[in-house]
Amino acid sequence: MGRRALRKIDPAVELAEHLRELPSLDPPPLDPQTLFPQAAPLELEMGSGKGLFLERASAERPGHNFLGVELARKYAHFAAARLARARRSNARMISGDGLRLFREFLPDGCAVAVHVYFPDPWWKKRHRKRRVLNAAFLYDVVRVLVVGGKLHFWTDVEEYFQSTVELIAAAAPLLAGPHAVAEPPTLHDLDFRTHFERRTRKAGEPVYRVEYERLVGTPIPPAPSLDDADDLPGDDATGDDATGDDLQGNL
Numbered sequence: 001m002g003r004r005a006l007r008k009i010d011p012a013v014e015l016a017e018h019l020r021e022l023p024s025l026d027p028p029p030l031d032p033q034t035l036f037p038q039a040a041p042l043e044l045e046m047g048s049g050k051g052l053f054l055e056r057a058s059a060e061r062p063g064h065n066f067l068g069v070e071l072a073r074k075y076a077h078f079a080a081a082r083l084a085r086a087r088r089s090n091a092r093m094i095s096g097d098g099l100r101l102f103r104e105f106l107p108d109g110c111a112v113a114v115h116v117y118f119p120d121p122w123w124k125k126r127h128r129k130r131r132v133l134n135a136a137f138l139y140d141v142v143r144v145l146v147v148g149g150k151l152h153f154w155t156d157v158e159e160y161f162q163s164t165v166e167l168i169a170a171a172a173p174l175l176a177g178p179h180a181v182a183e184p185p186t187l188h189d190l191d192f193r194t195h196f197e198r199r200t201r202k203a204g205e206p207v208y209r210v211e212y213e214r215l216v217g218t219p220i221p222p223a224p225s226l227d228d229a230d231d232l233p234g235d236d237a238t239g240d241d242a243t244g245d246d247l248q249g250n251l
């Protein structure tokens, strides 16, 4: 299937209000509510891609604030432009590494929900440690969630789904679940949770959806892994998961 190039951002769209580069937030910590005109329960999205979830959820829940983070700069800017065009005062994008945002910047108990939709699968076994849903990130998810807050995880990769459910059971006992989530009906061509959900369902492929709830208790940080520093992203020329490449197209 041919891929269209990502649509150019209209230079007339003013991004300053909706977009922050992660380094501009230095030094940590960050009070995420300062990014919004009004304080409100906060929902975080890791790996926002082109921002369909943020645009739709911020309209559906105007009483919540939404903060997305996206590693690929061109997609972070695209998503921010989408929020700016839609004049969303309750949604913001950060361009940068979400693992760093969670680990260094976000305070304990700042969010009512964390959304992780269709994270890069890193198919090769030796690359799996690059997956964002790892023990260290899950520790931060638990830490930033209020008691009763939700983790939403959807993917089209059954193996990633199963291994993450197992990892959460072993490494994040303060996340109660997994609670299955039924496939939502779609009423129109953009009536999907994210761009990747749309692509997967239109191809007739299954989507694995799960939800967890944060329990009372103090999360315990995972022990550092000896191979954390090995095999960093960028040392693989094959690009089997080329970040964001599958997001081509203009929806």
Ligand SMILES: C[S@@+](CC[C@H](N)C(=O)[O-])C[C@H]1O[C@@H](n2cnc3c(N)ncnc32)[C@H](O)[C@@H]1O
Pocket: 046, 047, 048, 049, 050, 069, 070, 071, 072, 075, 096, 097, 098, 099, 116, 117, 118, 119, 120, 132, 194, 195, 196, 197, 243, 244, 246, 247
């Ligand atoms: C497969 S895409 C899915 C995008 C979107 N969630 C969707 O469902 O359409 C995964 C996205 O996660 C982003 N990503 C990967 N690692 C990240 C990180 N450490 N911080 C922020 N975003 C990241 C990629 O750049 C890519 O846009």
